[in-house]
Amino acid sequence: AQTVTQSQPEMSVQEAETVTLSCTYDTSESDYYLFWYKQPPSRQMILVIRQEAYKQQNATENRFSVNFQKAAKSFSLKISDSQLGDAAMYFCAYRSGNNAGNMLTFGGGTRLMVKP
């Protein structure tokens, strides 16, 4: 079974600064997808970014980018120019690339605080 680990329960960043959230995972599969979801206090689950394991290029979405290290099974999220609205819980998630594994496996989350 796959597992996802987020080793930082809480992180803090100054507004306009850059912060990196860590995520590692364990799998024996070679084909899979990785995601970062944001959950603000409203409890919505908002897709931030996704990465296909077969792609070597790191995904980027505006101020959000990932550092995908397949050999190390690491998938960190970098948030540049942090804004107050970035304050939320961030969840890393794994999804198998084959038909047998349809569900998302989530990490325990990292609470990000943004200081003005």
Place this chain on the structure above:
Amino acid sequence: NAGVMQNPRHLVRRRGQEARLRCSPMKGHSHVYWYRQLPEEGLKFMVYLQKENIIDESGMPKERFSAEFPKEGPSILRIQQVVRGDSAAYFCASSLFHGQGSGQPQHFGDGTRLSIL
């Protein structure tokens, strides 16, 4: 708004009652997933359904919990004889397509917060 719709947003039940949680997927989506989130934890997969079929229920407790996704109407997560430990946020997600090699993301509803008195 064509997003995933869940209702009710909040549901309060007494121990022993039944809870019914509803989820309407995004327009055109035929794959529905239910997840449970306990306080201060990540989401845990419960069940995956397509229209009229349960595909994977490996995360759902064997007793008291059931799910359906009928041909017409929303998906329903049903919890019978609720207990205090069922208190959680229940999220529904839907995706457009799931096939080998498909990385279609799951889009989530706002969740139903279930409180058991």
